[in-house]
Structures are given as C-alpha cells and as structure tokens.
Amino acid sequence: MAHGMTLENKLITADVVEVREFPNMARQYNVSSVPQTVINQMIEFTGAIPEDQFLEKVMQVGYEDPEAAQNGV
C-alpha cells in the first residue's frame, strides 16, 4: 500500500527495508515485529491496517491547510 501511495504525489517516498540486512536500522526504529511502518519518523504502527486508516496517518503529516498555515493556526 505504501508504494502505491507514491504513484499519486511526488512528495511521497516509500522505502521497503529488509531488516535482517540492516540491523542498525531495526535498532534505531525499535523494530520488534514486522511489518512495521514508520512515517516521517513520527508515526509508527505494526501489521497491516485498512487503507483509510493508513491514509489518515499519511495526511496527518503530509497535509497542511494553506489557510491555517497563513493564519498561524
């Protein structure tokens, strides 16, 4: 699903990381079970989740209302 999201917007990048080859990353992100997903190093979850929930998490970090940003909200 993460890779499918990159089809829609050039601001979206998605990496699939094989943790056994990169144990340092597994330690850095406290990966204890897979699949584990991390978004902008802020949001994380384990296992598969429904598409609408995944989208909600992406929009949390990826969308800023231009008007709210202008008004400093």
Added chain:
Amino acid sequence: MNLISQQNRADLKRRFRKELKRDVTLKFFTTTTSSALVLPGRECPTCPQAQELLEVTTGLSPKLHLETYDYFSDIEERDRCGVERIPAIVLETERGGIMKYYGVPAGYEFALLVQDIITLSRKVSPLMVPTRRSLRTVNRPVHIQVFVTPD
C-alpha cells in the same frame, strides 16, 4: 546461485508477457568496486546477490530495463533518488514519487517488487479513488518506511 527456480522463471516470464504494458526501468544502486579492492566502509556483501536477482528478473521481459549505479561515485543520481544505503532498488513513478527497496528483494519483498513493476507498467493504482484524490493534496514531504523480513 539460483535465486529464482527455473519453474518460477517460466511462470514469471508468462506473467510479465501477459501483464506488462509499458516499459519499466529499475535503478540498482550498488558498489561497482572490484571485490579484490574493497575499501573499509564500502563493503556490500549482499550486492552481488541483489544484482543477480535483478539481472534475471529484468531478463524475463524486453519491457524491463536495469540501470546500475555506483553508490559511491554516481552521487548526483543517488542523492536525487534519496538512496541512503545499498543494495537499493529504485522505481520512479510518473508523478515523480519514488519507491525504494533496501536489501536483497527475496521472499515477501520479491513478491512486492513484481507487483510494483506490474502496477507501474499498467498505470493502474491498487488504491481506492478517494484515497488517491486525498493523496494528491499532500503538500508536505512524506517518507514512509516499511520494515520487513524475507519470509
């Protein structure tokens, strides 16, 4: 090393022939330094395995192309694609989004790679229309990392 069995190669070849429409380029970032001259900090023990897997896979269809880059000398392309370690495989989408694989794409990762290749070639998103519409409004960089194991 036989990373894909003859039977799986035949199956995949059939699947690619049936499902691929447009050409797809896979960018492979590795170290091209001779194995006799590996410098400390530049080792990549799994790069040859990843390369073999990609050569076999892209050899199964004339619509698949493999471009190989040296992580340590092709710096411009590496940085443009945001590659931070090797082995890495990059697929670029039409809108400029980037899909990356770090590590040998075996098992689960290989199945994902095949699916991504087909998705890019057919330009058919696996996502629902409302999801796609929302994603087009994203106005800040989003970096998704999915940690997996091969099995």
